[in-house]
Amino acid sequence: MLAVEVYAPTDTDLAITFVDWNPAPPDKEMGLWRDVYFATSGPVAIRYPTVLTHFDSPNNDRAHLTVTALLKNGSNQPVKGTLNGKIENVEFVQDVELASGESKDVTFEPEKFPQLNLAKPRLWWPAQMGTPNLHDLHMEFDVNGKLSDKSDTHFGIREVTSELNANNGRLFTINGKKILIRGGGWSSDMMLRENSQRLQDEFRYVRDMGLNTIRLEGKLEHEEFFDLADRQGILIMAGWCCCDHWEHWARWKPQDYDIAKDSLQDQIYRLRSHPSLVMWMNGSDNPPPPDVEEMYLNVEKQARWPNPVVSSATAKPTSVTGESGVKMTGPYEYIAPSYWTEDAKSGPHHCNPGGCGGAYGFNTETSPGPAVPPVESLRAMLPDDHLWPIDDYWNYHAGGGQFKTIQVYTDALKARYGQADNAEDFGFKSQLMGYEGIRAMFEAYSRDKYTATGVIQWMLNNAWPSIIWHLYDYYLRPGGGYFGAKKAMEPLHPVYSYDDRSIWLVSSQYQDVRGLKLTARIYNIDMAEKFSKEASLDAAADSTNKVFDLPELQDLTPVYFLVLRLEDTSGKVVGSNFYWLSTKPETLDWEKSNWYMTPTASYADYTELRTLPKIALKVISRTERKSEDSVTHVTLENPSKSLAFFIRLKVDKGAGGEEILPVLWEDNYFSLLPGEKREVTATYRAAELGTAKPSVEVKGWNVASQ
Template sequence: MFRRKAPWLAAALGLALLAPVPAAIAQQDERAVGFSAPTALGQTATVPDWRMRSSAGLTVEGDRISVPGFPERDWLRVPARSTVMAGLIANRKYPDVNHSTNLQQVDAKDFQVPWWYRRDLVAAPVPGRHTFLRLNGGVISRGEVWFNGTKLAGTDKVVGAYPMQEFDVTALLRPGRNALAIKAMPADPFRDLTVSFLDWSPLAPDNNMGIWRDVNLTSTGPVSLLDPRALPKLQLPDMRRADVTVKAEVRNNTDRSIITTVGGDIERARFEQRITLAPKETKTVEFAPVRIDNPRVWWPAQFGEQPRYTLNLHVAGSDSASRKFGIRDVGSFLTPEGYRKFTVNGKDFGVRGGGWASDLFLRTQPGRLADQLRYVKDLGLNTIRLEGKEEDHELLELADSMGIMLMPGWECCTKWEAWAKKNPTHPWTEEDNRVAAESATAEARRFVNSPSILAFFIGSDNYATAAIEKLYLDAFHKVDFRVPVMPSAARRPSSQQPPPILGEAGMKMDGPYWWIPPNYWYEKKNGGNYGFASETGPGPMVPELDSLKKFLTEAEIDDLWRKPDQAHYHLAKKQVFSNLGDLVRAITNRYGPIKDREDFLWKAQLSNYEANRAQFEAYGRDFSAAEKPSTGVIYWMLNNAWPTLYWHLYDYELGTNGSYFGAKTGLRPLHAQYSYDDRSIAVVNTGLNEVAGLTVEATALDLAGTVLSSETKQVTARANASVRAMTAAKPASVNGAYFVRLVMKDASGKALDRNVYALSTKDDKVDHSKVTWWHSPTVEYGDMKGLQDLPAAELSTKDARSRVRGDKVVTEVTLRNDSKTVAFFQRASLRKGAGGEQVTPATWTDNYVTLWPGEQTTITAEYRISDLGGKVPHVRLSGWNAQQREVAAPLF
């Protein structure tokens, strides 16, 4: 819980909080850094860092370790929210665990014993005031909590990754120096309700044991204010009024009855209530709904703005709190065919999302998190699915402020779904039921005020029993968490009867998870463009060379194409995802034999681009279809927990390759696109307003750039829907590869969208009769081998320049094709000075562009000025059939 911030409360933002330490204490141990407990009512302080040590070799327990001044000479100083591995990495105990096979060198035996965390702090107890120690998430997997030599709780209470714990330490506080110690027990994802990564990457060697969320000290008066929540009910469909119900828990911390006033405000609306609390009683306070006329409505970014209101609450002279909230309505229903569709503020909402991966070691990285969500918005995605990786308050704030919807839920395949197995090795116990309910309550408390929450998944790959569903639903109801709750992200097995509570999810999890051709997405079979696909994607996504060199050796990079059927450590441990054989066979059959490393990487980027664009375009086109609509898709996955060669839209190094720009093209909000099934040209509009006066030009060209056919149509783009404009037939005069170029302009003639396809007169063919849960085999390949014989092209550049905008740099470069051949698949990247390292993160308006002779385009990048390291920005240009070169883009 976060109280109204005091000016000194830098720690709540993840910064080190250094409070004055009495000279006598400082002389006792110069390495001890004091931490001040809150000194004002309603304040919360976050423990900024810890000292950490293995229990191996320790001969004392918590009664000694939690005594002020306990010697820490062989203890490590680690950040707040630090698992054991995260702490060891921060102390450089291992070589780069992202590089090559270094992670294998970590000895997992080190984590088969408990680890201790401790912290000294400075306090000044005040009569009538109460101080609480709060764990804002569990200790993975279990813990003991000690304060000033006293055990507050043991492993029977501090269990699981998510439950919140709070302890009244008022009676234990001493003037001056105090001490806190937490013992973290070894973790096992198959025994514990914890956090794991399964086949997403190698498991963290410590199984993420330790402290992974904030530990706070909070000061209040005799009455504490807990979990304030604003619960808006928006009048639909006109949205001219909202009624906001305000609720909170108030707790009497004393042994006497108390009569007090709880009051608050939302802008100019004020309210209060007199309440009586029995000794130690906790009571829910509910105020009459606050009426807001003509409310500022919160929308997902593709639909509108993200205004928020502030709820302020206080208990007279005792405690206070503030919460931001948004006024919006989310809902869901099943279409007549049984597909799940979501609504936001009464409007059909086509989910176009990606699956989220937290850092493998659960490190807190607010800056990196913000960079990634800026990528999400730049891509045009509107949703993130969180499968058991719920992150912390930073993600909620970013999503709320940026208009990105979130779909949290529990993870598959570990103890979280042990109830789904007939004979699980570690079946659920009564303790598991309790921990699961506490986890649901804790997460719902965090989510309840966030307008970005779209839904919650109880199961991922399986359906729970009715009893488990009720356990979670009761927990959500307890804290007024009111969003659609999905029983699972998968189809229900035909052998399993629907539980009476949630019924069918209306989801499918039919794959694929590995390479498939672009036309697969249009075939409306298995993972194709119908219904709601909760996780699916074309699998291998090879990063560009800049990123590969950061985590692979030179030999490992060459093995990707020289030995494609060989298992690779930076692929999955699961055998079906362990090698690049399918990708390399597809590349060879479709684009021609691989000549060398550079040739492989260009062909891999083209494969990335084609597959990702097609997936999002297919689901976008048929969102409003009368039959078998494509109601939603979650790309598997958005990002990586650790550097891998598959399942991402941007790589671990925040590099944006063909994967990124193919998806970005397919997700443009007003977009003209080619259909691989019926060769129609569709215009997709994801906004809520119809757009008239558009023209779409479709031109087919051969590999020499000769126009084979051209057609222009006037189009009105329907709101939140698609419309077919024309058909681009296969050219009769071509055998093999050819191009289709689409240009959409507004009524003034301004180009709004440009899209180029490399196509084949021979279609790829998938054998759906041999489909597996992870793959649909390709039995015939398209023929685009002619692309590798394109003559060399030369690009000229002009107006390559940069300007400073706040703390950002905007670099603009105009590319012109001055050669007599097609300049195919041309890439621009930013460099820190001439020949320097690539600048990441950076967002480009477009990339991997194709230009015909005499054609030009201007593309723009934005990035942090600090990431230049004082160097002059350069733009490196390279392409499928163009030599690499660089141009300076000086600041002006």
């Protein structure tokens, strides 16, 4: 029997916290929350087997593998034995001696074991770049011909490197190819509950949006999380947390140094074998002082951490490693869509070390502000008698510190879209705000790669039902921000630049495409066409190119629309975008910038959208079964001469039933031009239907509900 006595952590313990993300759990996460298990072996156990990769540059067609594992002699006698390894049909063996109670890293170097030099192997790639191929590693330790222990793990043949570009931005490469890091900050469940199905659902959302990275701040997830990232080809940024004893180095006692060192060693050993790990951060909001940073670096070197190490998530340099190559400049509060392109590295703006949040460098956490979910989620988290107007019940689901309310966001919504009449109206207008805000952020960083080298949306998800910082809410309901992100990260993507009215084409795929046609059209609110232009072009792999400028036009209505279409040689649409724009300039008060926001001096005016006539769409749907999933096909047609603006689709469990979640919509919150017809699909687990039949629900800004 093993008895464990636990205490609630205090502010002087190296524990975990949720900072300002959400309320602290009442028990402060005391106790054991991961699986506890015992493993048996002979006198020698194999721990943390790992395969490291180095390529011949620049061709990267030959991989040199280093295999290493920690051996632990649990007996009180010296032991002699053999460590055997096998990777597919490649075998290697080494004699080992261990003293009584000794733990030792044993390594197979490719210089001594030439069979570990592989020509043109199957590589592990992030999903955006290729296939995340995995290989099996089998290891055994024998003593006197008898098996003492064995292990079976998987690994990826891949190499991650980074360098500082001319602007001191940290640029990452995978297997010698550049990658623009685009991701979101992960939050564990507030009660640290683990749910395998939910985890898989959230990773499907990450891939569906086109994100390639998840950032972990302090909460280093369980093995299933990292195994899933390996298989799905999602990169993971990992490191310590901010704002608690982990960064209160001046208050550390001798035992804190020991705990921090041992904790880091355990995590580096545990994580080093996962091909999904792209970097480790030794600090978050601050870099560690020199003695702590040197201690951390020694641990990482001894444990053969194979990936880049960054001193912190900020641009604060250190005397040990110099420039970090990243910035943590915010914003975290509502920000106008033009912010990301107006702020430039060479400009006069200052928010934090590293500048402001504009599209340059590597921004480790940033956001266009609160993320109010659709009304269904508001109804789930708020009591009926506090659903409207906004009150302290709403604010309880906001954040801490400067983020205890969503007043800045609410003021912006009212100025831009008009006073909300009720929770449903406020929730729908919030999806407009989320869509344009998130899209603008990711588009700006994509347009400006590789002056911009990375951006992490703060956050990806929430620990509990929340009205701030997410791309999908706690109930796994994707809203406007989700589809703004998905639109911004489509593989071939036409982009409008808010700063100079230019049109760009961004390719996020790693193949050249020739014979494309990009069309831009501008319409007044009555759908009178005011401008049209076409351009023929090619898109090189992983490229960004300016195509043309839009002219200044006269006689535009206060709200007007920009439609971008990208077609291939067959006429198939391979990229698109739809912007609603205002003739009233949206300006920023840069002089009042601080660490978490830049105030808006004057707002765009979209209130003319209220004049759009009501439209009844033609809707046809059918559902088919594909393995464990159901796929609902929805065909929509706009028979009117007006725009059908910001259409939202749901699939319910029968007419009037609950929305089926999670769900992967091919597209949502989109608009249809007069006479336009379009089919989109929704994919979800068939089991979620139960005995009900799927029922499609259609709503929109000016679309009759059906």
